Amino acid sequence: MSAKLEKNQTTANSQPTTWFKAAPVSALPENGGACIKYKDLQIAVYNFSRRNEWYACQNLCPHKMQMALSRGMIGSQGDEPKVACPFHKKTFSLKSGKNLNGDTCDIATYPIKVEDGYVYIGFEE
Amino acid sequence: MTRVIVIGNGMVGYKFCEKLVAASSKGDFQLTVFGEEPWPAYDRVHLSSYFTGSDVDALSLAPRSWYEENGIDLRTNELIVSIDRKLKQVLSHTGKVMAYDKLILATGSGAFVPPIGGVEKKGVFVYRTIEDLDAIMAFGKKARSAAIIGGGLLGLEAAKATMDMGLNTHVIEFAPRLMPRQLDAAGAAVLKSRLEELGIAIHLNKNTRKIHGNGKLTGLEFADGADLSVDMLVISAGIKPRDELAKTCGLPTAARGGIIVNQNLQSEADDNIFAIGEVASCQNMIYGLVAPGYEMASQVVNQLCGKTSRPFLGFDMSTKLKLIGVDVASFGDPFGESAPSRTIVYENKRSGIYKRINISPDGKRLLGGVLVGDAQAYGMLLQMTQNSMPLPPNPEDLILGSRGGKESGGAGLEGLPAEAQICSCENVTKGDICKLIENEGLSHVEEIKSCSKAGTGCGGCVPMVNDLLKMQLKTLGRQVKNNLCEHFPYTRQELLDLVKVREIKTFDQLIDQFGQGDGCEICKPAVASILASTWNELIIRQDTIQDTNDRYLANIQRGGTYSVVPRIPGGEITPDKLIVIGQVAKKYGLYTKVTGGQRIDMFGARVDQLPDIWEELIVAGFESGHAYGKSLRTVKSCVGSTWCRYGVQDAVSFGIRVEERYRGLRSPHKLKGAVSGCIRECAEAQSKDFGLIATEKGWNLYVCGNGGSKPQHARLLINDVDSETVLKYIDRFLMFYIRTAEPLNRTATWLNKLEGGIDYLREVVVNDSLGIAETLEREMEFMIQTYACEWKEVVNNPQLRAKFKHFVNDDEGDPSIAFQEMRGQKIPASW
Ligand code: SRM
Ligand SMILES: Cc1cc2nc3c(=O)[nH]c(=O)nc-3n(C[C@H](O)[C@H](O)[C@H](O)COP(=O)(O)OP(=O)(O)OC[C@H]3O[C@@H](n4cnc5c(N)ncnc54)[C@H](O)[C@@H]3O)c2cc1C
Ligand code: SF4
Ligand code: FES
Numbered sequence: 043m044s045a046k047l048e049k050n051q052t053t054a055n056s057q058p059t060t061w062f063k064a065a066p067v068s069a070l071p072e073n074g075g076a077c078i079k080y081k082d083l084q085i086a087v088y089n090f091s092r093r094n095e096w097y098a099c100q101n102l103c104p105h106k107m108q109m110a111l112s113r114g115m116i117g118s119q120g121d122e123p124k125v126a127c128p129f130h131k132k133t134f135s136l137k138s139g140k141n142l143n144g145d146t147c148d149i150a151t152y153p154i155k156v157e158d159g160y161v162y163i164g165f166e167e
Numbered sequence: 168m169t170r171v172i173v174i175g176n177g178m179v180g181y182k183f184c185e186k187l188v189a190a191s192s193k194g195d196f197q198l199t200v201f202g203e204e205p206w207p208a209y210d211r212v213h214l215s216s217y218f219t220g221s222d223v224d225a226l227s228l229a230p231r232s233w234y235e236e237n238g239i240d241l242r243t244n245e246l247i248v249s250i251d252r253k254l255k256q257v258l259s260h261t262g263k264v265m266a267y268d269k270l271i272l273a274t275g276s277g278a279f280v281p282p283i284g285g286v287e288k289k290g291v292f293v294y295r296t297i298e299d300l301d302a303i304m305a306f307g308k309k310a311r312s313a314a315i316i317g318g319g320l321l322g323l324e325a326a327k328a329t330m331d332m333g334l335n336t337h338v339i340e341f342a343p344r345l346m347p348r349q350l351d352a353a354g355a356a357v358l359k360s361r362l363e364e365l366g367i368a369i370h371l372n373k374n375t376r377k378i379h380g381n382g383k384l385t386g387l388e389f390a391d392g393a394d395l396s397v398d399m400l401v402i403s404a405g406i407k408p409r410d411e412l413a414k415t416c417g418l419p420t421a422a423r424g425g426i427i428v429n430q431n432l433q434s435e436a437d438d439n440i441f442a443i444g445e446v447a448s449c450q451n452m453i454y455g456l457v458a459p460g461y462e463m464a465s466q467v468v469n470q471l472c473g474k475t476s477r478p479f480l481g482f483d484m485s486t487k488l489k490l491i492g493v494d495v496a497s498f499g500d501p502f503g504e505s506a507p508s509r510t511i512v513y514e515n516k517r518s519g520i521y522k523r524i525n526i527s528p529d530g531k532r533l534l535g536g537v538l539v540g541d542a543q544a545y546g547m548l549l550q551m552t553q554n555s556m557p558l559p560p561n562p563e564d565l566i567l568g569s570r571g572g573k574e575s576g577g578a579g580l581e582g583l584p585a586e587a588q589i590c591s592c593e594n595v596t597k598g599d600i601c602k603l604i605e606n607e608g609l610s611h612v613e614e615i616k617s618c619s620k621a622g623t624g625c626g627g628c629v630p631m632v633n634d635l636l637k638m639q640l641k642t643l644g645r646q647v648k649n650n651l652c653e654h655f656p657y658t659r660q661e662l663l664d665l666v667k668v669r670e671i672k673t674f675d676q677l678i679d680q681f682g683q684g685d686g687c688e689i690c691k692p693a694v695a696s697i698l699a700s701t702w703n704e705l706i707i708r709q710d711t712i713q714d715t716n717d718r719y720l721a722n723i724q725r726g727g728t729y730s731v732v733p734r735i736p737g738g739e740i741t742p743d744k745l746i747v748i749g750q751v752a753k754k755y756g757l758y759t760k761v762t763g764g765q766r767i768d769m770f771g772a773r774v775d776q777l778p779d780i781w782e783e784l785i786v787a788g789f790e791s792g793h794a795y796g797k798s799l800r801t802v803k804s805c806v807g808s809t810w811c812r813y814g815v816q817d818a819v820s821f822g823i824r825v826e827e828r829y830r831g832l833r834s835p836h837k838l839k840g841a842v843s844g845c846i847r848e849c850a851e852a853q854s855k856d857f858g859l860i861a862t863e864k865g866w867n868l869y870v871c872g873n874g875g876s877k878p879q880h881a882r883l884l885i886n887d888v889d890s891e892t893v894l895k896y897i898d899r900f901l902m903f904y905i906r907t908a909e910p911l912n913r914t915a916t917w918l919n920k921l922e923g924g925i926d927y928l929r930e931v932v933v934n935d936s937l938g939i940a941e942t943l944e945r946e947m948e949f950m951i952q953t954y955a956c957e958w959k960e961v962v963n964n965p966q967l968r969a970k971f972k973h974f975v976n977d978d979e980g981d982p983s984i985a986f987q988e989m990r991g992q993k994i995p996a997s998w
Contacts, residue, residue: 069975073675073685074711079974084983087975092675092685109727109983113715117687119653126688128715128723130222133688144224145207145231 049083050100050150051166058153058164067159075125077101077112078163085152085163086112088136090123097136098152098163103127105146168197171471172257172267174247174412176202178211179444179460180273181228186468188237196471199240199267201247201259204296207231212457212625217300218328226297250416252437269439269471272426273464274409276445276455280402281316285378291400294325303401307332310398314338314387316375317403318345320488325401326367327492337368337395339375339387341404349486349497353514354537357521361493361540364519370395406455408446421448430478431470432463441467449479456484457624458591465594483553483591485535487545487627493519494542499535499552500525508534513566515540522566524548526558533558533565546631547580554587580631580638589631592624600632604639611649612636649909652689655682659835659910663697672702674712686712693910696797699833700905703953705960706796706833707967716795719971720957721777724770726984726995729777731757731769732794733784734830737804737822737842738765747787755780758992764801764839766792771993773980778968781958790956793831797911799838802826803851807844807861814844816861821890822850825859828894829901831954835908835917838901839873853881856914857897865889870900870928871918879915882925885933895944899932902943 064078064087072091077084084101101112106129114125116136123136132146139148153164171187173180184200202208209226217226224230234241246260256266278293280286290310292303307313313329315322318340330336338345344355345362359369374390378400386396408425418434419427425448426434432447434440444460445453454460459482469476485498503510503525513522520540526533533551538544548565550556559565585598603609603618612633616622622629649658655678657665662677671677674694678686686694691712699706710718721729733748748767752759755776757769772780781791793799802825805811807818822842832838841852842859852858858869864887872881885896908917921927930936961967973981985996 065976071711071970076975077973079977079979084974084981090685092678106725108725109981110715110723113718113723115688115691115711115714116685117654117691118685119687120684123685124687131688140232141230145227146224 050102057166059167060165061155061162062165064161064163067156067161070161073116075112075114075116077109080163080165084109084112086114086125087154087161087163088112088116088123088125090116093123095123096154096156096161097123098154099125099134099136099139100150102149103129103132104141104149105130105132105144111149168194169471170197170266170268171199171271172265172269173198173200173271173273174257175273175275175409175444175446176200176204176208176241176243177273177275177444178208178228178457179275179464180271181208182461183271183273183443183464183468184234184237184239185229186465187471188239190468190472190474193238197240198238199265200234200242201245201257202241202243203246204298205244206297207234207241207243209297211295214294214297214300215324215328217297218304218331221304223297247412250412250440252416252440255439267439269441271467272413272440272442272446273444274412274446276406276408276424276453278402279405279407281375281404283375283378285380285384286402288378288380289383290380290398291378291384291402294321294328294401294403303328303399304332306399307334310334312337312397313399313401314395314397315401315403317405318342318369318371319348319403319405320346320486322401322403323362323488325403326362329399329401330365330367334399335368335397336366337370337397338362339370339373339389339395341372341374343372345369345371346488346495346497349501350495350537350539351502351523353512354521354523354539357514357516357519357539358493358495360516361519365492406445406453408448408453410446413442413446421451421453423451423453424448425453430480431476432467432479443467450481452481454482454484456482456486458482459484461592461624462594485549485552485591487542494538494540496538496542496545497536498545498549499533501535501537503534506534511563511566513563524562524566526562530562531558533562536566538566546628550583550587550589554584556582556584580634589635590619590621590624590628592628593620593622595619595621597635600635601639604636605643610636610640610645651693651910652687654678654684654686654690657681659693659697660907662694663701663906666697666701672698672704674698674709688714689910692717692797696833696835696910699798700950703831703833703950705955705957707957707961707970710970717797719774719777720791720795720961721772722795724995726986727981728771728773728984728995730794731772731777731780731784732762732766732792733789734792734826735766735801736826736830737802737819739804739819739823744787744789747784747789751780751783754783756993758994762794764794765803766801768794771986771995773973773984775972775978775980778962778971782962785956785959785962791831791958796831796833797836798831798833799826799829799840802829802840802842803855804842805844805849807842811844813847814861815863816844816866818842818844818850818859818861821859821866825894825897828951829897831957832901832905832950834901834905836911836913838914854878855881857881857900859893862887866893868893868896871914871925873913873915875913877915879919881915882918884925884929896932898947899940899943900928902947903928903931903939906943 062080070076070089075086075088078087086099086101088097101109103110110128113128116125124133126133133142134149139151155162208228247257248260249258258264278295312335314337315326316339318338326336326338376390377388378384379386410420410426413426418436426442428442428447432441443463466476488495507528508525511524522538524536532555583597587597622632692714695712716722752769758771760768762768802822804819804822808814839855840857841850841855843850843852844861852860853869854872854874859866867886868884869881870884986993987996
């Protein structure tokens with residue numbers, strides 16, 4: 043179980059060395075998420091079109107180790123952008139990766155940018 | 168800065184932290200907490216609920232982050248092994264040494280295990296911590312029977328738990344009656360027969376002498392020579408204060424256990440050391456309840472902060488048993504022994520109710536009592552006892568209730584003095600709650616709970632807080648308001664009106680005009696349901712505001728695959744269609760099962776396979792069964808007059824007609840119906856949201872029933888109406904429910920909250936007392952006319968089809984999905 047968890051490491055606050063060209067913006071739903079494959083990682087990508095912001099995090103929900111977060115509903119709590127896991131509605135901040143309604147461990151988040159109609163996710167190799 | 172160390176992160180230890188944080192400013196104290204258990208303090212009182220949820224977080228009193236945010240150094244999984252009072256420091260099992268200025272012992276208690284030969288055998292458990300429950304659950308899977316030693320409060324709770332696990336359950340009590348400390352002989356006898364009805368075997372006057380078994384227990388032997396063979400044993404014979412630390416550092420402890428403290432909860436031997444909660448022995452008493460522990464915590468906090476504090480002079484031990492399926496309560500002086508008293512008893516053996524009150528000889532004051540089978544009056548009777556309130560002229564009314572005529576209705580809440588303590592766990596008075604409602608504008612029980620903490624301990628006072636809220640809001644002339652969530656300052660009903668009147672079609676329009684923020688997992692599906700119930704447009708055009716199941720038009724399963732449930736109206740299916748289901752399931756390797764709703768479920772489809780599967784089903788004439796939606800599920804039918812020798816109407820034909828009429832209808836929660844061909848009721852119509860039972864003259868219509876976790880029988884709305892009329896009434900009923908119910912309230916819950924109940928509902932639906940019948944029928948007609956199968960639309964629309972993919976940048980399915988085999992079919996690998 044922990045092996046699954048350790049695959050994803052937060053790089054949101056560091057300087058990414060690789061920008062992975064993930065998908066055209068048009069492939070991602072508005073105000074919702076989708077899943078991106080990068081090597082053997084699964085990354086959830088969210089388009090907050092209402093606030094014109096993008097977020098990325100691990101697709102794995104640490105609660106019951108389900109590859110599911112990209113299918114979760116997104117929203118906000120106060121100003122904090124968040125996602126709710128479809129399985130048991132654990133919600134996670136997409137900024138800090140913290141579990142907002144419980145004690146489940148943090149999720150990894152990744153830097154993300156949009157250029158020329160494409161979404162890029164940053165990794166530290 | 169005063170260094171405070173708390174040993175024990177249980178309920179009382181946590182409460183101490185919470186109160187200290189609230190009463191002091193940052194920098195006054197440096198607080199360190201040691202807890203032996205692996206997780207932060209949790210709600211032990213509701214420990215048994217762990218059996219159903221197995222969710223430690225749900226029981227947690229505060230997440231780890233709370234301790235962090237408040238500068239508390241929480242060290243779980245760390246046992247304190249000794250205290251050095253000279254150097255004023257503690258030593259943990261990891262070798263950590265830490266110094267204190269003030270030391271708080273909140274080590275609680277452990278289960279008391281009587282010295283019976285064989286308690287060390289496999290299969291013998293105690294019932295105190297999450298780890299105990301994990302062990303019981305794991306072992307219980309392989310066991311068939313269980314015995315509980317101890318017929319007290321905790322023992323009975325444990326018995327209920329093993330019974331719910333499907334085990335043959337026995338309770339062994341040493342005394343001649345159950346709950347000897349709380350109940351008199353007659354009350355205990357009634358409780359015993361109620362529990363026996365539930366299927367629990369009760370053995371009284373039994374002294375367990377030996378535990379049999381070679382390594383693993385196989386049975387018990389009693390002092391009277393009798394034997395009982397069981398696979399599992401839970402010992403719940405009382406508690407034993409964890410005073411071992413105190414003993415080794417020379418603090419005086421009581422003969423029956425517990426650290427001796429004075430009225431300030433301080434050890435006489437060392438005034439830097441306090442003991443609170445179940446480990447404290449105050450005036451030779453151990454208090455095995457949370458409320459007195461919380462009171463102790465607050466006394467010590469007050470002392471540390473230099474505030475005035477009342478001495479701790481004992482505590483009321485009234486209790487209400489929860490969970491067991493039989494109401495039991497005991498309050499004040501249950502036996503009428505502490506003072507001269509007169510006793511009034513009511514007993515109904517047939518319905519299993521026993522009530523006893525003890526009143527003062529002059530008939531003016533209530534001293535205490537016992538309630539078994541019906542403890543509704545507990546809150547009020549306890550208040551009357553504690554506040555010495557004047558009794559009615561005929562005190563027997565208190566337990567006999569209203570004889571004849573309408574309910575007396577909350578008798579006495581108004582009469583309670585403002586200082587009456589409503590929540591004893593958190594010491595919150597009636598005045599406190601009323602002030603919050605009046606001054607802070609609170610209008611919701613959850614708000615009162617979070618502002619005052621009332622009802623957050625044992626939860627016993629929540630019904631009373633609720634009544635108090637209603638009463639106070641009425642007095643203030645305010646309406647009870649249920650805002651959807653932080654993003655919409657409106658109720659569901661108000662939003663539905665706004666959607667209709669302003670012709671709002673999307674979530675974004677609604678939140679832009681009437682809400683704030685980005686929405687969340689509460690308001691999005693609620694609004695999605697409103698939009699669907701109003702405009703009936705294809706729901707996956709706004710897929711990201713739907714709950715997962717509605718987003719992918721299928722139910723998500725463990726492991727991330729989905730299930731496929733085609734509609735089989737009324738449960739009727741041709742052999743050809745059965746064959747198609749078999750072929751499709753075989754082709755895609757799906758697990759198949761007949762559901763409880765008279766149809767067939769195919770499990771284990773990957774999200775990218777869903778459109779292909781549905782394409783084949785649709786070609787064969789199937790359509791979506793909406794098993795994923797808060798919408799009509801199934802209309803169950805029996806064979807009725809076509810085949811059955813008793814049937815008086817054709818239940819299958821009518822069942823199919825009803826199911827096809829309401830298929831796809833979105834509502835606040837799921838809807839289920841049934842049609843039975845005669846009074847024998849083989850389709851279980853009285854357990855559905857709407858159910859029809861055939862009569863010689865037509866149909867009897869029942870509404871607002873459900874199965875599920877809180878089963879409720881449906882109520883008769885009208886009898887002997889013809890087919891066309893009954894459909895009209897169902898149209899009106901369903902539309903009225905859709906319009907007015909709160910999100911995720913089934914029809915039964917909705918009815919329970921509807922003022923005027925079933926009589927009012929009948930007025931609206933049958934007699935059209937609000938004059939809205941025609942509108943409701945028209946709205947339903949619109950829904951019926953605009954129905955379209957969602958899967959058909961998806962299958963035929965490449966753009967919508969494209970949404971069914973796991974990766975947006977790769978055609979591969981989710982590589983993490985894994986299965987295992989069981990009885991020749993696949994199931995998800997366990998999580
Ligand atoms: C498949 C089935 C069990 C089975 O193998 O037989 C089933 C499976 C589920 N039920 Fe059920 N229920 C099934 C019949 C029932 C019944 C029996 C009946 O309908 O006669 C009941 C009790 C009757 C009732 O609802 O009043 C029932 C009461 C529930 C409840 C409790 C509802 C309540 O009001 O308390 C839930 C939870 C909920 O809806 O919030 C639930 C929820 C669920 C969910 C949707 C849980 C979930 O969210 O994943 C399960 C999804 C199955 C799936 O993935 O496909 N299921 N469920 C049955 C499908 C019937 C169908 O053909 O559509
Ligand atoms: C199943 C069940 C149902 C109950 N129902 C009710 C009810 O309905 N109403 C009611 O009022 N009460 C009820 N109780 C009792 C209630 O839970 C207790 O009164 C309450 O938990 C006491 O709190 P405490 O903090 O004193 O002890 P605890 O909650 O037992 O906490 C003590 C903690 O200290 C830890 N500890 C002990 N020694 C050390 C050490 N040396 N170093 C570090 N940590 C240590 C223990 O591991 C434990 O986590 C129930 C109890 C159980 C088990
Ligand atoms: S309810 Fe039972 S007896 Fe009556 S028609 Fe249906 S199957 Fe026959
Ligand atoms: S698996 Fe995500 S909340 Fe449970």
